[in-house]
Amino acid sequence: MNKLYQAKHELWLDILFASFAINDKQIKRDLYNFSTIEFRHMKWLGDKVLKDGDDYNYDRTKMLHKRESVFDILRYLIVELKKISALYGEDILNARMITDEDYMIHHIAALLDNRANDAQITAFNMARKYADKNLPQEQTDALTIFLFEESYKEYELILVYAYMQARTTNLTHFNVFQDLIDESHFHLQSFGEMMAKMGILALPRELHSMTYIVKDIEKFVIDGIAEEEGAKEMCKTLSDAIHDDELKRFFDFVNYQESYHIELMKKLL
Amino acid sequence: MYEDVKMPEGMNPEVLEHLMAPKNYGKIEDPSGVGVAMDEQTGEYVIFYIQTDGEIIEDLKFATNGCQDTVVVGSMFSAMVKGDNIQNGKKALAKMELKLGGLTPKQRVCTDMVLEAFVASLINREHLLNGENEEMHIIKMKESCEVEENE
Numbered sequence: 563m564n565k566l567y568q569a570k571h572e573l574w575l576d577i578l579f580a581s582f583a584i585n586d587k588q589i590k591r592d593l594y595n596f597s598t599i600e601f602r603h604m605k606w607l608g609d610k611v612l613k614d615g616d617d618y619n620y621d622r623t624k625m626l627h628k629r630e631s632v633f634d635i636l637r638y639l640i641v642e643l644k645k646i647s648a649l650y651g652e653d654i655l656n657a658r659m660i661t662d663e664d665y666m667i668h669h670i671a672a673l674l675d676n677r678a679n680d681a682q683i684t685a686f687n688m689a690r691k692y693a694d695k696n697l698p699q700e701q702t703d704a705l706t707i708f709l710f711e712e713s714y715k716e717y718e719l720i721l722v723y724a725y726m727q728a729r730t731t732n733l734t735h736f737n738v739f740q741d742l743i744d745e746s747h748f749h750l751q752s753f754g755e756m757m758a759k760m761g762i763l764a765l766p767r768e769l770h771s772m773t774y775i776v777k778d779i780e781k782f783v784i785d786g787i788a789e790e791e792g793a794k795e796m797c798k799t800l801s802d803a804i805h806d807d808e809l810k811r812f813f814d815f816v817n818y819q820e821s822y823h824i825e826l827m828k829k830l831l
Numbered sequence: 832m833y834e835d836v837k838m839p840e841g842m843n844p845e846v847l848e849h850l851m852a853p854k855n856y857g858k859i860e861d862p863s864g865v866g867v868a869m870d871e872q873t874g875e876y877v878i879f880y881i882q883t884d885g886e887i888i889e890d891l892k893f894a895t896n897g898c899q900d901t902v903v904v905g906s907m908f909s910a911m912v913k914g915d916n917i918q919n920g921k922k923a924l925a926k927m928e929l930k931l932g933g934l935t936p937k938q939r940v941c942t943d944m945v946l947e948a949f950v951a952s953l954i955n956r957e958h959l960l961n962g963e964n965e966e967m968h969i970i971k972m973k974e975s976c977e978v979e980e981n982e
Contacts, residue, residue, distance in 0.1 A: 625852070688847060703842040710850050710899045718896065764851035767902065770858065770894035772867075772876060785874040 564611050566649045567604070567618040574600040575765060576642050577666075579626055580635045582754035582763055583685040589632065589673060593639075594751065596666050601747075603659050608728050610655055620721055620774060626765035628686040632679060636670050643667050685758035692809075693759050701804050702760075708800050709757050710764070712793065716750035717766035718773060719743075725774045738829050745823060749816065783830045790827065794820040846903055853902050855909035857892045864959065865967035866951025868944045872975040877901060877948035878967070879909075881956060886916045893948065900941040908945055917953065924949060940974050947972065 577600055581593035611618050629635045643663045650656040673679045690702050697705065720743055727739035757763045776782045797817035801810050859880035869876045875897045882890040891913055893905040908927065912920040924946055934942060947970045955968035 688844070688851075690847075706842055706847070706850075707899055714899075762847065762851060767853055767856055768894070770878060770896070772878060772894075773896045781874070788873065 564607075564616060564618040566646075567607055567611055568621055568623075569646050569649055570600065570604045570607055571620065572622055572624045573642055573646055574604055575622075575626075576624070577639060578750075579754065579763065579765060580639055582751075582758045583629070583635060583683055584632050585681065585684070586632065586679065589679065592669065596669075598747075599662055599666075603662070605724060605728070606655055607659075608724070612728060619771060620725075620769045622768045626763075629683055631683055632681050633674060635683065636674055636679075640667055640670055640674075643670075684761055685763040687761040689761040691760065692756070695806055695809070697804065697806065704800055704803050705756075705809075706760070706762060708796060709753050709760070709762070711796065713750060713753040713757060713764075714766040715789070715793065716746045716753065718769055719746040720750065721769055722774045722776070726776060726779075735830055738826050741826055742823060745819065749819075752812075752816075780831060783827050787824050787827050790820050790824050849903045849906040850899055853906040855890075855892045855906065855913060856894060856902075858894060859890060859892050862952075864952040864954075864956030866948050866953070866955050867967055867969045868947035868951060868972055869969055870940075870944065870972045870975050875901075875944070877905060877944045879948040879952040881949075881952045883917065883956065886918065888912055888915055888917060888920055891949075891952075893945070895945075897944065898937075898941060900938050901945060904942045904945045908949065912949075920949070921953075940972070943974070944972055 574597055577593055578597035581590050581597055584590050584593065608618055627638065629638060643666055647660060647663065650660055690706060692702070692705065723739045723743045723746070727736055727743070730736050730739070754763065794817050797813045797820065801813035801817065804810055804813070858878075859882050862880040863883040864881045865878065866881075867876055867878045875895070877893060877895040877897060880892045881888055891909050893909055895901050895905060904927075908923070912923050915923075927942065927946060951968040951970045955965055958965045958968065
């Protein structure tokens with residue numbers, strides 16, 4: 563299978579989860595934007611792999627390293643960004659990826675020049691305390707499970723829809739997949755940020771090919787709609803269980819978004 | 832052996848560790864057996880890969896598109912039987928099955944799916960040892976994950 567594609571997939575996750583782990587708003591925003599560029603690289607690369615008659619999968623070997631400080635994370639990202647360059651070829655897409663990553667390396671290196679950018683990382687401390695809120699234990703437990711369930715699910719949806727989008731020739735389907743991918747990126751970002759706040763940031767587990775190689779799209783959509791209904795129910799249950807206005811409003815907001823996902827998915831039938 | 836077999840009980844640091852970094856998650860290239868437990872109603876599955884040396888389970892890995900209960904049970908069970916022999920693996924299975932009654936209906940179905948996938952991998956190993964040509968052994972679940980919690 564395509565090694566560069568796997569490395570790109572892992573690099574996207576590295577930068578994305580670094581953005582969740584770091585508390586500084588500016589650095590977080592910059593890294594998140596870089597992660598979206600890496601995701602686009604991944605999409606373009608996937609298209610090229612298929613066009614060349616090859617294939618790719620979603621295998622991963624890297625784990626999420628629990629770094630202690632912002633600088634540890636930034637140094638790690640520079641190493642990983644430099645490492646992938648050894649895999650690039652010489653076409654126009656590769657040239658684009660090289661120039662993007664040269665800029666990222668330069669930008670991250672500049673952050674390392676300012677000691678004020680360094681800080682302790684709290685995203686992995688397992689404290690399970692949501693910011694300044696004092697949620698009772700059972701609400702904290704419910705929120706913990708929800709975040710693990712849904713962060714995995716959003717990651718799964720991004721990859722499954724991307725896999726199908728790369729292989730469809732139907733424009734309506736292509737557009738629906740894009741909408742659903744965009745929505746799941748937002749949800750994954752929201753849940754990843756919440757996990758980091760609670761000190762339980764973790765990489766979603768790897769997808770098995772049985773999950774993303776879809777043989778029967780109709781069954782996939784029907785199961786997917788049932789899953790969205792389940793996610794809506796989970797949001798509602800959580801919203802009812804958590805006695806905090808800000809969190810309640812957030813879960814209601816996500817719940818209503820899931821309703822429209824179902825409408826989007828119906829267009830695939 | 833396996834008298835003190837563990838099942839996930841609420842949210843404790845051990846369960847949290849399994850959630851954050853599930854043990855033995857993934858796949859094995861050229862395994863001795865591959866088994867799948869499939870819930871056809873929801874499309875949820877657990878797949879187990881085992882690598883044996885004689886009767887010793889040298890390595891095993893699992894993957895699932897299921898819920899976190901499934902992940903935690905898969906992680907705990909695989910850590911428990913890895914390195915042991917198949918006979919003891921079956922004993923661990925029996926002990927865990929005995930404990931299923933204490934779980935919620937949903938947890939019971941999820942746990943059962945993990946255990947059935949392990950059984951399927953052993954069946955596939957047996958079939959391959961007997962010279963049969965079977966890519967993986969699939970067991971279809973009788974009960975679905977969509978059981979009502981107030982059942």
